Amino acid sequence: QKEVEQNSGPLSVPEGAIASLNCTYSDRGSQSFFWYRQYSGKSPELIMSIYSNGDKEDGRFTAQLNKASQYVSLLIRDSQPSDSATYLCAVTAGRRALTFGSGTRLQVQP
Amino acid sequence: NAGVMQNPRHLVRRRGQEARLRCSPMKGHSHVYWYRQLPEEGLKFMVYLQKENIIDESGMPKERFSAEFPKEGPSILRIQQVVRGDSAAYFCASSPENTGELFFGEGSRLTVL
Numbered sequence: 001q002k003e004v005e006q007n008s009g010p011l012s013v014p015e016g017a018i019a020s021l022n023c024t025y026s027d028r029g030s031q032s033f034f035w036y037r038q039y040s041g042k043s044p045e046l047i048m049s050i051y052s053n054g055d056k057e058d059g060r061f062t063a064q065l066n067k068a069s070q071y072v073s074l075l076i077r078d079s080q081p082s083d084s085a086t087y088l089c090a091v092t093a094g095r096r097a098l099t100f101g102s103g104t105r106l107q108v109q110p
Numbered sequence: 111n112a113g114v115m116q117n118p119r120h121l122v123r124r125r126g127q128e129a130r131l132r133c134s135p136m137k138g139h140s141h142v143y144w145y146r147q148l149p150e151e152g153l154k155f156m157v158y159l160q161k162e163n164i165i166d167e168s169g170m171p172k173e174r175f176s177a178e179f180p181k182e183g184p185s186i187l188r189i190q191q192v193v194r195g196d197s198a199a200y201f202c203a204s205s206p207e208n209t210g211e212l213f214f215g216e217g218s219r220l221t222v223l
Contacts, residue, residue, distance in 0.1 A: 006152075032210045043201055043214040044153065088152060092210040097143050097166055102152035 003027060004101035006089050012107045019076040021104050023089030026070070030091040033065055035074045038086045038103065048074060079108045112137065115184075116202050116215035124223050129189040129196070131218045135204030142185045143203045143212060144170075144177060153201065158208075159185060165208075192222045 005024050013019045021035075032051055036044040050056045050063040050072070062075040072091075076083055086103040115134040123129050135142050140161050145153040155169040159179035170177065174192075179185040189196055199219050203212035 034210050043216050044212075045214065046211055049211060090210065092208075095165065095208060097155050097158040097169075097208070098210045098212060099155060100145070100153040 002101070003099050004089055004091055006087075006101035006104045008102060009105040010107045011104055012109060013079050014109050015079060015081060017079050019079045019083065019106055019108070021074040021076075021087050021089075021106065023072045023074075023101055024070055025072070025089075025091045027091070027093055028067075028070065029093040030070075031094070032092045033063070033072045034090040034092075034098065035061075035063060035072075036088040036090060036100070038088060040085070044088055076106075079106075081108045081110050084108050114139075114202055114204050114213050114215035116200075116218050118218060119216060120219050120221070122221045122223065123192050125193055126191050129192050129220055131187040131189075131200050131202075131220070132184040133187070133202030133204075133215060134184040135202075136213055139204035139206050139213070141205045141208050142179050143205075144185075144187050145201045145203065147199045147201060147217075156187070156200075189220075192220070194222045196220060197222045 035048040037047050038044040048063040050065045056063045060077045064073045086105045088103045089101040090098045092098045142159045144156040157170045157177045158166040174190045176188045199217045201217045203214045
């Protein structure tokens, strides 16, 4: 079982729609959760972090965490073509370095 | 404030040669991480270092690979006797603390002929 699992996609949504990206993790001791965005040929960049159960909103992005279900999600409202990228879920616990999922490729159709 | 600097950006080596990848973290960052990414795949953790210390090298192959982060100078990821399977993008990231909020360099793309 992979430590962090994501559907590879591609997830295709029309411009203006809500994109929903999901992630599950196996280590119940995980404490911190992150979403990184990676454009093709570029390096990852942090877009959201979440540490406690519930929702966290930042602009068009909402991260959701459910520790009981070991589930993290990212919602992107009013999706734009510029949001087309690979979204990487990542988790960490204790002194361990960040563990990434394999990413979900999002395509926003104009 | 300069970001994480990696060099070389592109490196071509023949099988059996050595590859050295360098990473200068952001100013004020003492935690450095190396990740490897194959095409169309996620980031695979290799090693986590803090100044002069290896904190976690559980993701690094036991043979041919080594990493260091000396008191002065950049962190170096060294791959000896490269093989074609080593061809990948190697990303370095840094952070001021081990919080998971990483700042990535542009990566070094290694091609082994």
